[in-house]
Amino acid sequence: xxxxxxxxxxxxxxxxxxxxxQNQHIVYQHTGExxxxxxxxxxxxxxxxxxxxxxxKYSGENTFIEFNSEINGDSCIITIKDxxxxxxxxxxxxxxxxxxxxxxxxxxPGTGLGLNIVKRYVHLMKGEVMCxxxxxxxxxxxxxxxx
Ligand code: ATP
Ligand code: MG
Numbered sequence: 001x002x003x004x005x006x007x008x009x010x011x012x013x014x015x016x017x018x019x020x021x022q023n024q025h026i027v028y029q030h031t032g033e034x035x036x037x038x039x040x041x042x043x044x045x046x047x048x049x050x051x052x053x054x055x056x057k058y059s060g061e062n063t064f065i066e067f068n069s070e071i072n073g074d075s076c077i078i079t080i081k082d083x084x085x086x087x088x089x090x091x092x093x094x095x096x097x098x099x100x101x102x103x104x105x106x107x108x109p110g111t112g113l114g115l116n117i118v119k120r121y122v123h124l125m126k127g128e129v130m131c132x133x134x135x136x137x138x139x140x141x142x143x144x145x146x147x
Contacts, residue, residue, distance in 0.1 A: 001038065001039070001040065001041060002036050002037070002038055003036070003037055003038070003039050003041045003044065004035050004036055005030060005035040005036070005037055005069045005071070005076070005078075006030050006035040006069075007035070008041060008044065008045060008048075009028050009030070009048075009067065009069060010028070011045070012045060012048055012049060012052065012067075013026050013028055013067070015049070016049065016052045016053065016056065019053065019056060020056050020065075021056060021060070021061045022061045022062070023061050023062045023063075024056060024059070024060075024061060024062070024063055024064075024065060025063075025064050025065070026052065026064075026065045026067055027064055027065070027066050027067065028067045028068070028069075029066075029067075029068050029069075030068070030069045030070070030071075031068070031069075031070045032070045032071045032072045033071040033072065033073075034071070035069070035071065036071075037071055037076045037145070037147065038147050039076070039125055039145060039147075040124070040125055043121040043122075043124055043125050044078075044121075044125065046117075046121060047117075047118045047121045047122060047125075047129075047143065048067075048078065048080065048143075050114045050115070050117060050118050051080040051118065051141045052065060052067065052080055053114070054082075054114060054115070054139075055080055055081075055082035055084065055139070056082075057108060057110070058082065058084040058085050058105075058108065058139070059082040059083055059084025059085065059138070060084065063082065063083045063084070064083065065080065065081070065082050066079070066080070066081040066082075067079070067080055067081075068081075074146055074147040075144065075145065075146050075147070076144070076145045076146075076147075077142065077143070077144050077145075078142070078143040079140055079141065079142045079143075080140070080141045081138065081139070081140040081141075082138050082139055082140075083137070083138040084138055084139060085104055085105075085135070085136065086104070086133045086134050086135040086136055086137050086138055086139055087102050087104075087131070087133040087135070087139055088102060088103065088104060088135055089133075089134075089135075091103065092131060092133060095115055095131055096115050096116055096118075096119040096129075097116065098112065098113060098116040099111065099112040099113065100112045100115075100116075104135065122143060125145060126145070126146075127143055127144055127145040127146075128143070128144045129141065129142070129143050129144075130142050130144075
């Protein structure tokens with residue numbers, strides 16, 4: 001299905017901004033070519049919702065969550081970046097395993113299933129997901145798809 005990424009992003013932000021903390025702003029920007037890409041809209045939307053809900057949960061008040069999409073030729077790149085608690089480097093390899101929770105989550109609630117679901121959805125879309133993170137600095141998740 002041809003998906004208008006900008007429209008999809010606007011729907012996502014409208015939904016997630018309601019769940020954000022005090023003064024947590026989700027900022028969206030699209031770059032590259034016009035926002036049409038062939039992909040499953042439900043799998044993509046659910047993956048992004050999961051990543052943004054983590055960004056909200058694992059970062060504090062008065063922060064920005066950056067949501068970017070880019071289309072370049074036959075590829076599409078989506079990033080979700082927060083300035084939150086980050087993920088210890090040695091634990092990052094386990095991130096996508098079911099029930100995994102990093103040791104710095106303290107009393108933040110969660111079951112450890114969200115990222116495992118994201119990984120499965122991204123594989124169904126024949127894409128890739130990766131993470132870059134630094135403790136107390138923040139986390140960026142990147143999704144890459146090719147048509
Ligand atoms: P849920 O099943 O409700 O999503 P969860 O958020 O704990 O629970 P995942 O979304 O799978 O589970 O994330 C797994 C773990 O990865 C989290 O418990 C947390 O330790 C870490 N994590 C994920 N996203 C972030 C993030 N944006 N910033 C910091 N840590 C994160
Ligand atoms: Mg989660």
